[in-house]
Amino acid sequence: MKNKFLVIVLSLTIVAVHSMPKRCTESEDCYDEQLHPDLPSNGDSPVLDNEEDLNSYWLEKSKSFVQDQLARELNSKKAKNAIFFLGDGMGLTTLAAARVYMGGVEKQLSFEKFPYTGLSKTYCVDRMVPDSATTSTSYLCGVKTNTGTIGVNAQMKRSDCEDTKNSTKYVYSIGKWAMDAGKAAGFVTTTTVNHASPSGLYAHTAERSWESEMMVEMSCGKNSGVESIAEQLIHGDVGSRLKVMMGGGKMNFKRDGKTNLIDDYKGMSEKNGFVETRSELMSLDLNSVDRLLGVFSDVHMDYNLDKIDKNLDQPSLEEMTRRAIELMQKEKNGYFLFIEGGRIDTAHHNNEAKLSLDETEQFSKAIQAAREITSEDDTLIIVSADHSHTFSYSGYMDRNQKITDEAGIAADGLPYMALNYVTGPGFKSHYDSNKRQRIDPTSTNGKEIHANWPTAVPQTGAAHGGEDVAVYASGPWAHLFTGVFEQNTIPHMLAYALCIGDGLKSCDK
Structure with missing residues (x-):
């Protein structure tokens, strides 16, 4: 009788325990419906491809991945060309959400197929979470610096009109290293051509907002001797030698109310090409120009979805990328090209998630185009971000x-x-x-x-995120871009592959 009583008690205890909400330990993944009433029940789960129900499906996918890894051979040839794609504000959360935006969690962005990946640490000298100016100096000039400054070291004081003229504090970009070695250099962006990211290629300034003469005068007064970023693009030592420059920002080229820096550029040479619409860019005979300036809007270029909605005559990032590479391919010594999907970031700052994800998809298409029209044998392509955003993708969706x-x-x-x-x-x-x-x-x-x-x-604008960002690489010496590294090592690794600059070079081995 006593034993029978114990059996009944144990049975009731087991039933009671199983009917209680499950408590998770730190080591468990616990997604019990009672703890998460927002979860769909099993009966509401989506019907997926039947293949995914089978062990063999996942086994074959895993085997295929391992075989691809085993078949990979290191490419240690000297790179003739390098293209650096920069998704401004494109953190890992943005990438994951963009896949779903493109059609499902199992989708891949074009660059996620690249064979090598790493993580870049984005902090700057004075702050844990950086802006696009200090990061531009880091990943283009190889030196970490202070927030808001471009093409200068951390001794430069931000917004100091006198200090900005002190050339002993200037640092120089991989674009200059490439041109000094006889290669061509240039850039494409969907922001203004004088914005923080592309400016790291050619400018030196204590203040990223000094894009135009007007902005310089507001801070430093007239006749201050401080050159705007736009002035440095047209007349600077590096800017005046760039082969291709495309983006927005026409208003930044106005000078002293009478002259225009674009007129200066056109007057330098009959072969200095200039376009301001998609139609002009796509119909341009690239053999008729030595250099190309494309300025397609007064401020930033419009978002892709707005271009479609308003039927604007602006090129897509993919179209600008193709034309820029086609022009660069005329260079017998090779080239360095910087291409920015800049409006990923501006949409995030406004919490406009849909726009940001669409811009990420456009960015992916541009990279796919670049890989299609270049050779992995001699062209190193890397893809990264300058910083992340405080953007989350969560919930237990079907x-x-x-x-x-x-x-x-x-x-x-x-x-x-x-x-x-x-x-x-x-x-x-x-x-x-x-x-x-x-x-x-x-x-x-x-x-x-x-x-x-x-x-x-x-907040008036969303803050950046401080976590590491991904780096993807394909082509000669792509295997260097693995592990976790400081962001400022990126141009040095590019220079190593291209055999340019004053640092280590692959051809010195």
């Missing part, structure tokens, strides 16, 4: 949902989105300050091109 969908229901009874930001202007449109509660985010998100995504902390 595989068949869009990344712009809601992820579930939160504890306040309202939906929450899969995409969110920590900081930025999206706070205002998603929080009712009078009622002190969230506003249903599904009322706007995903429906408008420029919709703001929810934000936890109100």
Whole structure:
């Protein structure tokens, strides 16, 4: 009788334990539906390709990956050319979300197929989380410096009008190293051609906002002797030698109210080509020009989705990339080309997630085009970001949902989105300050091109993220770009592969 009683007690205990919500240990992945009521039940799970239900599917995928790794051979040839693609603000979260935006978590961005990957540490001399000016100096000039300064070392004081003229504090880019070695150099961007990222190639300044003469005068007064970034692009030692320059920012070339720096550029040579529309760029006979300046908008170039919506005569990043490479391929000694998807970052600053992910897809297409029209045998292509953003992708969504969908229901009874930001202007449109509660985010998100995504902390512009960013590499000496390394080593590794500059060179072995 006693034993029978113990059996009944044990049976009831087991039933009770199994009916209680599961408590997770630190080592467990616990996604119990009782702990996460927003999760779909098994009956609501999406119907996926039946192949994924089979062990053999995953085994074959894994075997194929291992075989590809084993078949890989190191390419230790001297690189004739190098192309550096920079996705501004393109952190790992952006990449993962962009895959879903493109059609599913299993999708790949073009550069994710590159054979070698690493991680770059993005901090700068004075701050843990950097801006695009200091990072540009890092990944183009090989020296870490202070926030807001470009092409100078950390001895330079930001916004100091006198200090900015002190050339002993200047540092020089891989673009100059390439041209000094007899190669060509140039850049393409979707921001202004005088913005922080491309300016690292040719400018030296204590203040990134000094893009135009007007901005210099506002800070330093008239006749200060301080050259704007636009002035340095047209008349500077490096800028005046660049073979291709494309992006936006026409308004920055106005000077003293009467003259225009673009007119200066055109007057330098009959073979200095200039275009300002997609039609002109695509129809241009590249054999008729030695250099090319393309300025396609007054400020930043428009977002891809806006270009489509408004039917604007602006080239895509892919089209600019193709034309730039075609012009560079005329150079018998090779070239260095910097190409920036700059509007990934500007969309993130506005919490416009949909725009940012679409710009990332356009960036991927440009890289695919570059790999198609160049040879992996002699052209090193690397892809990276200058910094990340405080952008999150979370929730337990079904595989068949869009990344712009809601992820579930939160504890306040309202939906929450899969995409969110920590900081930025999206706070205002998603929080009712009078009622002190969230506003249903599904009322706007995903429906408008420029919709703001929810934000936890109100700011006029979203802050950058401080985590490492990925680096992808393909071509000669691509295997150097592995492991975790300081961002400023990137141009030195590029220079090693190209056999240029004053540092280590592959041809010195």
